[in-house]
Amino acid sequence: MRRLTPRLYNALHSGLWPWLCAACVALSLLMLTALLTLLITRGLGHFWPATLEEVTLVSGDVVIGQPVREAPLPNADSLERLYFTGNRDITGANWRWVAIEDIRHQTVPNDLIRLERSPWGDFLGRLTAVESEGQRLTGQEAWAFVNNTLAKPASQRPAGQLLLTTADGQTLYQSLDSVTHFQTPNAMSWGQKVVTWGQRIWQFLSEGPRAANTGGGVWPAIFGTVLMVILMSVIVTPFGVLAAIYLNEIAHQNRLTHLVRIGVRNLAGVPSIVYGVFGLGVFVYGIGGSIDSWFFSDELPSPTFGTGGLLWASLTLALLTLPVVIVATEEGLARIPDTQREGAVALGATRLETLTRVVLPMATPAILTGMILAVARAAGEVAPLMLVGVAKLAPQMPVDGEFPYLHLERKFMHLGYHLFDTAFHGEDVQAAIPLVFAIALLLVLIVLALNLTAIFLRHYLRRQRGNEC
Amino acid sequence: MKSYCIRRGNKYRLLLTGWLMLVTTMASGQTATVGGTLGAVGSDTMAGLVLRWGEALNTRYPDITLQFQAGGSASAPPALVAGTTRLAPMSRPMTQDERQQFLDRYGYPPLELRVARDALVVVVHRHNPLNTLTRQQVDAIFSTSLACGAQQPIRRWDALPATAEWPFGQIALHGRNLASGTHGLFQSSALCNGQFRRDISEHPGSSAVIAAVGESPNAMGYAGYNHLSPMVKGLSLMDAQGNAIAPSVSAIQRDEYPLSRYLYLYVNLPPGDVLPPAEQAFISLIFSDKGQQIVQAAGFVPLPEHHRGAQQQWP
Amino acid sequence: MTPPRLPLSRQPLRQLQDRIATGLITAGGIGVLLAILAIGVFLIWETLPLLSFGDALTLSTLSPLAWGTLKAALAAMLFATPIALGAAMYSALFMSSRLRSRIKPTLELMEAIPGVVIGFIAGLLLAPWVERNLTSTLLLIMWLPLSAALAGGLWHLAVARLRKRLPLSLAGIWLIPWLACMAALALWLAPLIEQHWLGGDLRRLLDQRYGLDYATRNALIVGIAMGFAIIPSIYSLAEDALADVPHSLMEGAQALGASRWQALWKVALPTAGPGVFSAVMIGAGRAVGETMIVLMASGNTALFSASPFEGLRSFSASIAIELPEATPGGLTYHLLILAALALFIFTFVVNTLAEVVRQRLRRRYQRLGGAL
Structure with missing residues (x-):
């Protein structure tokens, strides 16, 4: 075969295979682009005042x-x-x-309006008139009046009602205080639409969920995610660095250390859900249950720490990201030339002094990189949180003005879980999908930003190291 | 999953600061004004409903905030018995055991209020020609045990007369996961406590069921009435007399639709006592027109008029 | 007597500080390692009570899940391995180094996209789309490699000037629009093909002729979605292994008259083989444990079926949805922990294997680098 068609064989080998390989790269990039484009267009498009x-x-x-x-x-x-x-x-x-x-x-008539109301959700139709404090406004005046009223804080709004007409000509009286937003998308100019778009994005980022998670924003979820991740890094960094220093600087470099190192690396590959199971079994039921029976026995059988909460979630994720920090720090430590340590020791420094004055400062960028990678991994992780403390809706924020201000036993909202919940547990999945895209985009942006920071930091670190050596 | 709600009254808090785990305890006083926080623990089916009630209550009395823990109906009775909460929304009535536990602890039964009506609906794709199923057919489609009296299982669409032509192939079944109350309720009421088939897609949420059924013409599933949307068609079921009953508001209200049920609110109220004003306001809201309108807005079915009036006469 | 560099009184203090610090670090380090060890111990401890429940029940409940886990991982590997390895070979050996320094981090960023996002898109968008356009999907899977080969063929036929403008070293970029066009072409052609050759509806054909059932959320969807998620980890490790092959080896082969591809195939790949193998292993480990994607895109049906068009249920997804509701100490609780233990052991073994192989490879490179 090979002798019969050597040219074909050659062409296949040096001609076609590289192209297939190149196509693999192209395909991966194409899929990534498609995914990001989908998220960006659908996620941001959700806020655009749509034509009626x-x-x-x-x-x-x-x-x-x-x-x-x-x-x-x-x-x-x-x-x-x-x-x-x-x-x-x-x-x-x-x-x-x-x-x-x-x-x-x-x-596409210009006089169509869109009202967001509670409890019934959106109204689409026409605004015939506004009746407030004895006067009756129609047409553009009515629009201006509603816009002005809604701009005021709730307590200063005049009482009144809107006379609305639906598509099939039914009339409906809607009291002004049940209306939250008013939009006339078809009559808006391009500029107005952009402004409204910006406002709605801001509301999405800064407000809490409304109407049982079907509307409003995701601020508590952003807050919960960030707080959980901060707590996690506060826990994971010192322990990870300690373990790395121990492995690299103190322990004898023998077969056992070697095995331990392999073990630690492997833990990075253990599925996150397994950590979740561990967190639930040991932290929540084990430690949490004991804390409850010692300190909160008067609250039992309703658990305080014996149920998922912020503390347990942070601890679980800290354990999950521990290998990441250890590996990154160890890499940093291993890069420091031995001459530096020997120099310090030669000048009479003790081991502690060598560590704190020479080794750690040089390894700081590596530690930082490890921390950011850990944060990036934790921010996108959902599965273990479902077991150890995330909530569909947590009306109490984990931080508030009540002593002790930071409530570690409370459940919290998390962007990733909020996404899952909105998509699968919501009341109306069709209405939820645009919202889910917005949440997904936000989550991806946060995680990508964290990862990019880590990449640039590493890049910067390597360049600096290059200059030094 | 249980509640983490902090009980009003003297409370000791444990503060675990970071990884040093410093333990500090302190006592803090209680607030007992007309406002204050209202705690409720219970059903996650009713989560949307209870939270909307809470929002409405908050608009009316800005000082009252509702804190609701949606841990599933099973989490409600323990919390009620423990005194963590006085209000426990449940999507099923209390069992005899749960009631007895409450009675043992307090010496009087919990006050049972029926706050709304709900139903389980068998859904198909919106263009599916199928309109009606008998109870036996539902069982024959979803179960392996045929406990409701069907002769043989139904696996393919052409086994049903209405869908002999279209859609084709096997019926793709969708339902809820084992842990959910909807799963259990469907098992007991529609399958006569039989066994589910193994090839049912078990979705982690009801709206995922609706989404799945709404996307494929050969799918069938079950979900709560409040999740119905124009993506899918809710099937009528035959009642004992052989009438096809559609899952409509009136049929569910009158208990004619076979898979309908009440939603409950259990209240810890000693006989002859009155509730604190916040709880009182919450309960009057529920039975007011506005409260029942919220029931409808949340997708459930409001109580029939006569029923509402009768319950409003409680102390 | 040593000359006092510090007041004598402070010397013992420093020594003491040093000892204490060393002790603390050692304690901390060992503590962390013990905590990590505790995961395994805990899982084993919690599965012990299962022995008292009898094992027949355990086996029949868990075996469909084990099968589902493997099926999902296999589907993902079938999709991801060729793409990831192809991309790794191309970017390690054919790509211009400038482009490589941009593309590699970009592909590695893919790994950062949270599983819940991919799962949501796969479950709520991709799955219904594939169900409606099954022919298009299958056509795409077959057509895209062919179109890449077509691009190669056309390139060889093209005039020299065009070949210079579109060199192979940049093909990873300029093939993107080509592939997008080809995909669009396939999507346009698919309904025609279905009409003329497949009797109008592929799914009806599958059902009538082969008795194949089609579930919306199935192994195919999981394979594509999870494959997408594990491409970057396989790619990254395999690329490292290939790029680290000593240059002298490749150059030697090429000096002896081998083409670039032959050098890659006959020299680089066998040398880096263990590294590539460990990359695939680590990918498999990830695929077995991935939770959210399987949970949202698999349909969670506990079936023993080899059909790529039927649903599945994996260990991880079962744990995620059932464990929070399981009473501690009950049968379900222990069963789910047994599932977690199985995942733990599987990934641990696979990863250890990969790590050992990789370290051996690193030593081999050092030897080769030293010898040459």
């Missing part, structure tokens, strides 16, 4: 809604379109599927 359409159907029905997506109709060659129509109090559902064939004509 008014659709008249063949049957005579009129639908006002925001087109969301299209899906093929089964057993037919046409499509159907999903509209977000709001008005759940009137129609019983927030969504409506409309077959494209059924649409007689569709328009």
Whole structure:
């Protein structure tokens, strides 16, 4: 075979295989780009004030809604379109599927409005009039009045009610104090849309969840994630560095140390869920349960520390990231030339002095890198947290004005778990998906930023080391 | 999973600072004004509902905040017995054991309030031609044990008359995971305590079930009524008389829909005593029109009018 | 007598400080190592009560999960290994070094994308899309390698000027738009192919002719999603191993008339073989333990089925959803801990193997580097 077609064989070997390999790189990059593009467009697009359409159907029905997506109709060659129509109090559902064939004509009238209300969620339709303190406003005046009112803090708002008209001509009275946001997306200029977009992103980042996690922002989740990660790094760094120093500087470099080193490295590969199981069994049920029976016996059977909480979550993640810190620090320590240590010892320094004055300062960037890598790993980790203390909704923040200010036994919200919860446990998955994209984008950005910091730090460290040597 | 809620009253807190684990204890006083915090522990099915009630209460009385621990219905009775909370929302009635434990501890039974109605709904894709199933068919589709009296299991769509043409192939089944109450309730009420099939996709949440069924025409699943959306179609079920009952608000309200149930709120209230004002406000909110409107907004079914009136006469 | 460099009174203090510090560090270090050891001890300890429950039950409950875990890992490895190794070979030996210094960190960043994000996209977006467009998906999987080969063929036929503008060393970049176009072409062609050759609906065909059931969330989806997640770890380690092959070896082979690919295939790969093997092992370890992706994209059906179109249920996903609700001390609790123990032992063995192999490789390189 090879003799028969040597040219083909050669062409295959030096021609085709490298291309397949190159395509592997290209494919990986393509997938990564596709994923990030998807997250960015869907995540940020969620906040864009979407155009509302008014659709008249063949049957005579009129639908006002925001087109969301299209899906093929089964057993037919046409499509159907999903509209977000709001008005759940009137129609019983927030969504409506409309077959494209059924649409007689569709328009984008400027006078459509979108109200966010509680408890019924969004209203889509028209604002006929506003009645407040004896006066009745219509048209643009009414819009201006509502906008002004909503800009004021809740206590200073005048009482009043809105006269709303739905797509099919029903009228609805909505009291002003149940309205949280007012939007006229079709009448907005491009600039106004950008401003609204920015405002909504800011609200998303700074507010707490509303309407049982279906609306509002993710601030408690951001806060919980950051606090948990900070606590974790406070725990993991000293221990990781201690262990690394012990392994590298103090322990005899024999077979046992070698084995231990392999063991530590391997732990980085142990699945995170196993750490979660350990955390639940040892920290929560074991240590937490004992603490409860010693100090909180009057609270039993309802557990204080004997249930998942901030402290146990941080400890579990600290254990999970310990190998990362140890390995990174050890690498840093191993890079320090022995001449430095010998020089210090020759000048009469004790081991402690050599460590604190010479070795540790030189290893600081490596320790920092290890810490950031640990933080990056912990920030994206969800599975172990599901076992040791994350909550769907934690109304009490783990930090507040009540003594002792930092409540380590409280459950907390976490971005990654919030994502999982919103996507799988929410009330209306269709409404949740855009929100989930926004959360996913935020989580990915945080984790990528942390990783990039670590990469640059390492890069910087290597360059500096290069100059030194 | 249980509650971590801190009991009102004298409380000792353990402060573990960092890795040194310094132990400090202190006592702190209690606040007993009209406002204050209202603790509730219980069902995660009702989490959305209870939190919305809390939000409404907070808008009306800005000083009252509700802290709700959604640990599942099973976490409610222990918390109630322990005195951690006076309010325990549950998606099922208390069992005899749980009631007895409460009675042993306090000497009087907990006050049982029915606060809303709910149902389990069998759902298919919105374009699926299937509209109605009998109880036996549901059992034949979802179980291996056929405890409700079906002759043989139903595995394929062409075994059902309505779907002989389309969709094709096997029925792809979707449901909840073992730990959830919905799983248990469906098992006891729809499968007559039989065994689930093994090839049911067990989703970690009800909205995941709806999402899965809404995306594939040959899927069927079960979920709570509050998760119904236009992505899917909720099937009518045959009642004992052979009438097809759709999962509508009125059918669930009147208890005609076979898989419907009450949602409960258990209150620790000694006979002849009155509740603190915050709890009182919360309960009056629940039975008010606004409270029942919130029930509807959260996707559940409000109580029938007569029922609401009868319960409102409690002390 | 030594000349006093410090007041005599402080010398013993320094010595004492030093001793105490050394003691503390040793204690801390050993403590940490013991804590790590405690994980294994705890898991074994907590599974001991299972012995009293009888083992028949254990086996029948856990075996579908074990199968699911392996099936998911296998699917992911089938998807990830060729791509990761191909990418590693290309970027270690063909890519321009400038490009390599950019591409490598980028691909390694892929590893940082949280599993919960990938799982959500796989479970709620990819799975329904693949179900609707099964033909397109399968076509894509077959068509993309072919289109890469096509690109190579066209390149050899192209005029020299174009070849200079689009060199192989930058192919990792300029193939991206080519592949995107080819993917679009495949997506456009798929419905036609399905119409003409597959009787209009591939899934109906599978069902009627082969009796194959198709579940929305299945091993194929898990394989793609988890494969995506483990590509970077395999790639990174394999690339390191390949790039560290002493240059003299490659140069020698090429001097003897081997083409670059032959040098890679016959010299670099066998030399770096253990390193590549350990990279694959570590990837397998990750695939076995990954939780959120499997939880969200697998359907969690405890089935014994080899079909790539049917669901599965893994150890990790079961632990994540069932353990918080399991009563400590109950049968389920201990069973789930046994599952965790199985995961722990599996990954520990696999990783140790990989680590030992890698260290041996490092020594071999040192020898080779020293000898040449």
